[in-house]
Amino acid sequence: MKRIILFITLIGIPVCLFGQKKFVADKYFKDFSYVKAAELYEEVVAGGDATPETLYKLGDCYYNNSESEKAAKWYELALKKDKKYDKRPEYVYKYIQTQRSLGNYENANDWLKIFNDITENDSRSEQLQGNLTNYFNEYAKTEGIYVKTVNLSVNTPDYDFGAYAVGNTLYYSSGQDNSKKYSWNNQPFLDIYQAQITKNNDSVSIGHIEALKAKKINTIYHEANIAISNDGKTLYFTRNNVSKANRLKADHKGISHLKLYKASLVDGIWQDIEELPFNSSQYSVGHPALSPDGKTLYIVSDKKGGFGQTDIYSVAIHEDGSYGKPENLGKHINTEGREMFPFVAKDSTLYFSSDGYLGLGLLDIYKSGILRGSTTAPENMGAPYNSPEDDFSFFINDDLKTGYLASNRQGGKGDDDIYFYGTYSCKQKVEGIVRNANTQLPLEAEVSVFDSTGKLIAKVNSNKEGYYSIKLDCDKQFTIKGSKPDYRDALAEIGTTKENDRVNTVNLELIPLIDKNQIVLNPIFFNFDKWNIRADAQYELEHIVNVMKNHPQMVIKIESHTDSRGSDRYNMKLSQRRADATREYILSRGIEPARIESSIGYGESQLLNECADGVKCSEAKHQENRRSYFYIVNYD
Known part of the structure; x- marks a missing residue:
């Protein structure tokens, strides 16, 4: 810079x-x-x-x-x-x-x-x-920061910065057409330009670039860094200290300082240029910014008595058009270094650039709530607003999401470039295939997404190939559920990361509840020597209820079995009680009695393992034998 x-x-x-x-x-x-x-x-x-x-x-x-x-x-x-x-x-x-x-x-x-x-x-x-x-x-770090920056087409190999947008017009400073150069680094002097803005979804395009429509504002020396009043009738800008004959004026050391001027809009042309009363030939004043109510002008100066090389000051604008005395914003903003390029957003947040704070690059962009009464230290905007190089002339639109900044970061077109920035919602894609868990064939199914609180936030359907996709917010936890009639729901947990546009794969396998002539559930277990329906059994029996409601003509029969402990006669009675309890639960859920052909207990006559009478087995092994089956007798 x-x-x-x-x-x-x-x-x-x-x-x-x-x-x-x-x-x-x-x-x-x-x-x-x-x-x-x-x-x-x-x-x-x-x-x-x-x-x-x-x-x-x-x-x-x-x-x-x-x-x-x-x-x-x-x-x-x-x-x-x-x-x-x-x-x-x-x-x-x-x-x-x-x-x-x-x-x-x-x-x-x-x-x-x-x-x-x-x-x-x-x-x-x-x-x-x-x-x-x-x-x-x-x-x-840029992880979790969802800001897109776009290098504007107005940028040239020379300096381009100081973007200031009003409606569909972008004002900015550039040395593009000035052949006169200054000795600092043999670069062109700056003029003020204007261009038309066309807004796109996540960027802007620029057209019809021309010099500022003004009389005698642009000279052969520096003009840059503007601010425009809310009514659009007053323009503040920075310029070298020049005489009426358009010659540089200097102090006793030969230095031409900067001064602030204002112009009025008359018939679409900026004219009637006036020098502001707090300028001096002994120090610089520039970089104007206005408060949202238009009653305060913020400036930058290297006048004596400040905290550092350049400080930010406030100047009251009185109702009669006169100006108050510049007041230093104090140590909560100004440092021993350079504080420059103030801009006040619609919400009264003060943005500025500084090299006096320990940030990321040379000049970094900071924000502060000091104008709202906060005494908290200014916050570094971080990447990607800031880079290892100079980042400055920050402007934010009234939407508080989009705007412009200038930087000489690597990858630009010139020494300083203007960048459009815009915040966006970070999204990740979740996609996958829904399949039959037994056959691995694709399924057309409903895929639902729930947030960490259990709230349903999205629902899509997989296609004939079983494929589904959905966009979800970054850095959050979700549950994906696949559902299809006559299938057990499939659930999958996923946590999205902070990386925008990342693709996550979540495949879902749904277990069919109907297999040939049987409704297949997880085992319906009973406590030892008991026949009441446990809570876990009720959960499983709800699948029977759902299948039968999906198929109004379906008729089933129930079989119940016990383990080998107890006498054969006792177990036969116990299994019958369990079969009857299972039947009664299903009927309690609205299924007609005629649709359950029978409920039969078989005692310990059909054990699944070696745990017969006299064989020592674990409780888990015995529980395998305490089970129920549901056979389909009639199926529409």
């Missing part, structure tokens, strides 16, 4: 060729011409001057132009050579930032401990208390 957001721009003052390259390099560095300064510093280092001071400045050249890999190289060399780096915590912090930008989180954590040891009363150090282990890895 190497443009206006770094917040100071130099007038092109001629530089003479000095005898010593380091003196010339220092001059370019002081003038913020980092590309040229880096070129000269590298020659100085190659010539033998590799002092920590020179290496730190060389690292700064690349750091200030967001070239993390090169910056890390020179900072690392400087810290190795510098025996007193504990007196330079700012460079330790910059090195940490380059390491997290490159994804070297383990090394970043090691240096965070050093930074923590050498600093006192530093808000960045205070953030580390009890939170050093895998600090950055937590921010890089």
Whole structure:
């Protein structure tokens, strides 16, 4: 990120060729011409001057132009050579930032401990208390984060950022058509553009791109970062400090600071440009944002008296159109670093970018409820909003689900690109085949899905091939049930993961209840020497009831058996009581008496195993013999 957001721009003052390259390099560095300064510093280092001071400045050249890999190289060399780096915590912090930008989180954590040891009363150090282990890895996780980012078609090889949507119009800043370049990094100056938005299901398409419809807003210097009032009639924007003759104006050091301006919409054209009263030629003011009620303007400034390099301030907008005094948002937002790009959402959540918190990349996007009275520390938005590079100029639509951000992350089209983002519901597909458990043939069946509370949430039917599919939410527990008349229900538990669009396979095998001339159940067991119907037996007998209700003409007969314990005569009577109890239960469920031809007890005359009289057997073995059968006599 190497443009206006770094917040100071130099007038092109001629530089003479000095005898010593380091003196010339220092001059370019002081003038913020980092590309040229880096070129000269590298020659100085190659010539033998590799002092920590020179290496730190060389690292700064690349750091200030967001070239993390090169910056890390020179900072690392400087810290190795510098025996007193504990007196330079700012460079330790910059090195940490380059390491997290490159994804070297383990090394970043090691240096965070050093930074923590050498600093006192530093808000960045205070953030580390009890939170050093895998600090950055937590921010890089995307598991369970369901946000899609799309690189917009408006992006160019130059800088594109500062998206601001109003209705179907997207406003943004770009250097695409400006041939005049500035010395910071030899890139074009910025102008404000507008384009038409067409909304799609999960993205947007952009068309009809043109320069802002305005009189004298875009100049040959920087214009960027806008905010528009709720009535659509006032535009706030950032610009270099320029004279009426459209020439850069500078302070005594030759620095052209940034200023805030406003324009009014007249007949569809932005015009009547006014400079805001709290600007100064001695410091920068920019990055406007408005509160939802339009009564407060939020700005960024590097004026003296702040907490860090740039801070966020609030400015009251009075009913008569005048402005109050800028008020610093305080230590709950501002740090020793750079807080920039404020944006206030419809719900009064403050979004901003900062490199003063220990986040994922260089500039990271944060959100805070401070405008709603919260004093909780700002929350890092994490991946994929943030990356190891610069992430900034966050904008969220009134739906609080979609919006735009800018980033120079890898994979973009240019130095900075605009990305559309949108939250979505994470879904996973559950599919499978329903089969007959005995024959393995496919079944057309009903497949129901229940959530962890037992609530039915979906129902589908398998086709002739037995196939079914259904979409379920991520990271939840479900029960899948297959059902078909004359079959025992099949149940399967499944837990979806946090991975969107994952496919889970759950096959279901339904056991048929009718097999030839018999209704087949799990054994109907009785307690020893008892004939009352147990609860587990009632559950099984309900299958008999269901089958008979499905087939109104069906007639059955019941057989009941005992184990060998007790006399033959006693067991014969006991089995008859059990057969009769089974019959009575079925009749109690609405089945007509004529549909049960008989209920006969056979005592111990038809044992299933070796547990005859006098044979020592376990209770489980004896229970195998205490059973009932249900034979179909007539079947429609």
